[in-house]
Amino acid sequence: MSSPAAAPKPSLLSWRPRVTARARLTIVFTSMLLGCGLLMMGALYAVMKYVPTYAITSAVTPNSFKPSDSNIAPLQTPPAQVPASPNPDDGKNGSVVVRSVHDLLSVLLESSGAILAVVVLVGGLISWIVAGRLLRPVHEITQAARKAAEGSLDHRVGLTGPRDEFSELSDTFDSMLARLERSFAEYERFAANASHELKTPLATTQALLSLAADSPESTDTRLLISQLQDTTARSVDTVTALLELAEAAHGELQTEEVDLGKLVGECALGLRAEARAHGVFVETECPVGYVVEVNRILLSRLLDNVLNNAVRHNIDGGKVTVELIRQDGIVRLIVVNSGAHLGADELERITEPFYRGAGRVRVPGQVRGNGLGLALACNIARAHGTELVVRANPDGGLILEMELPLAMAKAKSKAELARV
Known part of the structure; x- marks a missing residue:
């Protein structure tokens, strides 16, 4: 039996040093600074060489020309300029003697080069510091992502400062962690x-x-x-x-055009017997003709679950109202039921799977639910591209609302998009 081949080791030729983003930013900033400095240095040198007209002459020193005693009259014109003798003080104390245009341009080039070198070094150091400050939020987000990968979802970046791309990324990452934490807790x-x-x-x-x-005879x-x-x-x-x-939650829907008013009426009619057994009055205001494109089986299950929940968790002599309202190309389904007053915590968790609030213990003679009715209804609504909104009824009980686009309005919007 042959042993599995070992993974090839990276060769020295294929190895490359790891260059961090901070180092790359520093190199980019410093290169830009060096390029701009060289460009300015070249432009200044070209201007100083070709634009001015220089008339540099040597100055006459006091000891370089002395009139003799034989001169009868002073000169009427200025004496001709003669080369000055070297000044013994020239070049001392770090001074630079400029006697020609070449000397001037040389001094300009050397001075500019020295200043540019200092500016590049200082600019590189500043670029390194600035790049580190710019990338600090990225490091904080990386630390939060590493902790999340290890299973700690309660950590937040909480980036403060000006509103920029990093703060938006931080807020988005924090909201994602919050949703993941809620999802894992629900799971x-x-x-x-x-x-x-x-x-x-x-x-x-x-x-x-x-x-x-143990006792088959007495069984x-x-x-x-x-x-x-x-x-x-x-x-x-x-x-x-x-x-x-x-x-x-994950399946693909096979949709068809369904009259929502008729479907709600059928589901409510099948609930009459159980409603009478619970002493609950069911009232429907669902006109026909509101055609929607849905999965008939799943939507029927949603309506059954919602209506059963409204009847079974009602009070004696309570009421359930089912209403359809057409508005701007959509139809709103509103189910209102009486019942006990629900707290904020119970209302938040009432759509979670297997959750049963107060008053949902099993009573002899009543059908016990499995705690999946509203959770399944919410998932069916999301599968249809909408949400089942659950609110507390001020008089006690629940108010459930859902919106569905009418089939005619949906077809019209698709046609408009096709024309575009």
């Missing part, structure tokens, strides 16, 4: 609740079977079968709801 609760919901009927089934196995077979059927049906309902929840 953990979902996993724990799903395990509990599936474990309870299985444990009940195991207990019934163990009891029947009522019909009662045992009925109890097993109830617990099995509960498990099947929970698993079915979980599958529908996943499908609504």
